[in-house]
């Protein structure tokens with residue numbers, strides 16, 4: 341698997357859900373490309389493990405629940421005392437249980453939207469003013485092919501991700517006259533821990549829809565996120581980048 345570095349020297353990135361899966365791989369590549377990275381994640385054990393595994397002076401982390409706006413804002417204020425935030429990767433997310441809408445636990449449905457959509461809003465809401473002040477920013481919102489297609493038995497997840505896609509389009513336009521790019525990415529299934537939250541049948545059904553006939557590798561995903569987060573991306577904004585192995589061709 342290729343591991344091309346980008347030039348992220350003098351850039352500070354916040355990566356939500358960075359303690360494992362996609363977020364951890366993005367963190368690794370960003371650090372290797374010279375960025376300072378701050379991981380915000382809700383899982384203290386995985387945070388501790390990533391800090392130990394990566395053991396990099398340019399890496400810091402904080403236990404943050406992205407669905408709590410006040411916590412997010414306080415963390416932003418702490419970082420911006422000494423540094424700008426140049427890159428935001430809204431990657432934290434959960435799928436929740438696999439179930440029909442009419443049988444879905446109401447509180448769980450709200451929780452999924454709270455994390456996947458409100459979490460994305462909260463981080464953008466708190467960080468964008470700093471990017472505007474600095475006239476620089478790259479935001480990547482990790483949505484899902486589920487947000488385009490609408491997966492059966494995953495209504496909250498699909499709706500939350502569709503919301504994140506629409507938010508990306510609105511915010512991208514609001515910031516288009518500045519050197520700030522806001523884009524969404526829509527991956528198909530990759531073998532991370534998030535798959536443990538779904539039934540085996542559901543995962544198999546997802547895979548059967550992918551013409552490539554395999555799971556997405558985390559490193560393939562990171563490559564797309566890196567380009568979108570880089571200075572080189574001077575034009576694309578308010579857009580949705582597909583990485584679904586041919587599943588959604590629109």
Ligand SMILES: NC(=O)c1ccc[n+]([C@@H]2O[C@H](COP(=O)([O-])OP(=O)(O)OC[C@H]3O[C@@H](n4cnc5c(N)ncnc54)[C@H](O)[C@@H]3O)[C@@H](O)[C@H]2O)c1
Pocket residue numbers: 356357358359360361362363380381382383386404405406407430431432433434435455459482483484485526527528529530531532533534535
């Ligand atoms: N893996 C896939 O198949 C797949 C496909 C499409 C989209 N995605 C999306 O990619 C993103 C990353 O998923 P992943 O596959 O790496 O999953 P993962 O479960 O490995 O990682 C998600 C991370 O988010 C963190 N997190 C969860 N709730 C949080 C909260 N409230 N605040 C802060 N952190 C929180 C978790 O602790 C975890 O470290 C998610 O948004 C997910 O919906 C994943």
